Amino acid sequence: MTNTHAIVIDKVKESKIAKTDFDNLTFGKTFTDHMLECTWRDGEWQSVEIKPYGPIEVEPSCKVFHYGQAIFEGMKAFKDATGDVFLFRPEDNWQRFNASAKRLAMPEVPEEIFMEGLKKLVALDKDWVRYGEGLSLYLRPFMISSENGVAAAPSTEYKFMIIMSPAFAYYKGDVRVIIASEFSRAADGGVGYAKAAGNYAASFYPNNLAIQEGYQQVIWTDAASHEYLEEAGTMNIFVRIGDSLFTAPHNDRILNGVTRRSVIQMAKDHGIHVEERRISVNEIREAAKDGSLKEIFGSGTAAVIVPIKGFKHKDFKYELPQLDDSYASRLKEALKDIQYNRAEDKHGWRVKI
Numbered sequence: 273m274t275n276t277h278a279i280v281i282d283k284v285k286e287s288k289i290a291k292t293d294f295d296n297l298t299f300g301k302t303f304t305d306h307m308l309e310c311t312w313r314d315g316e317w318q319s320v321e322i323k324p325y326g327p328i329e330v331e332p333s334c335k336v337f338h339y340g341q342a343i344f345e346g347m348k349a350f351k352d353a354t355g356d357v358f359l360f361r362p363e364d365n366w367q368r369f370n371a372s373a374k375r376l377a378m379p380e381v382p383e384e385i386f387m388e389g390l391k392k393l394v395a396l397d398k399d400w401v402r403y404g405e406g407l408s409l410y411l412r413p414f415m416i417s418s419e420n421g422v423a424a425a426p427s428t429e430y431k432f433m434i435i436m437s438p439a440f441a442y443y444k445g446d447v448r449v450i451i452a453s454e455f456s457r458a459a460d461g462g463v464g465y466a467k468a469a470g471n472y473a474a475s476f477y478p479n480n481l482a483i484q485e486g487y488q489q490v491i492w493t494d495a496a497s498h499e500y501l502e503e504a505g506t507m508n509i510f511v512r513i514g515d516s517l518f519t520a521p522h523n524d525r526i527l528n529g530v531t532r533r534s535v536i537q538m539a540k541d542h543g544i545h546v547e548e549r550r551i552s553v554n555e556i557r558e559a560a561k562d563g564s565l566k567e568i569f570g571s572g573t574a575a576v577i578v579p580i581k582g583f584k585h586k587d588f589k590y591e592l593p594q595l596d597d598s599y600a601s602r603l604k605e606a607l608k609d610i611q612y613n614r615a616e617d618k619h620g621w622r623v624k625i
């Protein structure tokens with residue numbers, strides 16, 4: 273494999289940006305002018321191409337359709353008041369991407385392809401990163417198996433791509449959840465820690481059932497006993513009991529979120545007692561009954577921090593108290609201040625484009 277990967281850039285003739293209505297975007301529906309594509313073939317990564325966003329041609333036998341080797345990342349670029357653009361902890365995403373790749377028997381993507389490609393692509397479509405409250409550019413690196421043929425074996429060809437979509441504050445409205453007592457999203461020894469597309473596919477049906485009951489998300493519990501909280505939908509979970517904050521320890525069933533890590537660090541910076549330990553359903557039901565359960569929130573790149581307003585577990589229902597100065601809002605503001613270059617970056621999380 274060569275160490276330097278030349279990036280070939282083919283620019284659009286005319287940008288779509290003038291025709292884009294940034295005030296009426298649907299999350300994840302609008303894409304910027306360019307995308308990145310790099311193919312792995314004959315045991316090595318070929319040249320990196322940045323080209324106009326558009327369809328890719330694949331045959332029906334393309335392996336990803338049959339055996340689901342597909343992984344992705346979710347990251348964001350932010351613009352500050354002076355027009356500078358920043359990524360947030362992008363190396364963490366690159367490392368996780370390769371951990372996912374390894375688990376799905378896919379080739380790892382070298383740092384210079386992932387990081388340099390990403391930076392070049394964001395720099396090229398810089399105008400699509402809008403400055404303003406909650407605005408960002410959502411970055412979606414992903415990889416699929418692209419060999420043709422239906423033999424059940426790892427592919428001999430893969431496509432690594434990055435597409436980008438202008439984003440605004442993601443979740444709207446109140447979020448109430450059902451704590452899973454039947455379904456699971458991940459199991460011991462499985463792929464829960466990987467950002468595998470199939471994890472999402474497996475979560476849609478239980479999530480639809482929750483929606484039918486008037487809830488928005490499922491809180492996943494451990495597959496073996498359904499007694500311990502694991503994740504909040506597609507986010508990591510935090511629970512505040514009294515003045516202490518708890519989050520499930522990451523293991524092979526739980527995705528180790530970049531936002532989760534950042535929230536833990538910021539809670540410490542704010543003098544909040546925070547612990548990574550198992551949280552049982554019983555414990556939060558008891559804390560709900562005695563009034564010490566103060567907050568539950570999810571953390572993830574798309575929505576940053578999402579407070580959960582209420583939950584249901586079997587026949588037990590509970591509405592969380594409305595707090596004026598919640599940890600969720602404090603930590604969310606602190607995190608956004610770093611992302612938008614409004615606060616000192618003590619931990620070196622921002623990467624300027």
Ligand SMILES: *Cc1c(COP(=O)(O)O)cnc(C)c1O
Pocket residue numbers: 346467503505506507508527528529530531532571572573574
């Ligand atoms: C992506 C994801 C998260 C959040 O990870 P971040 O790095 O914070 O965006 C949490 N749980 C699951 C299942 C995810 O797929």
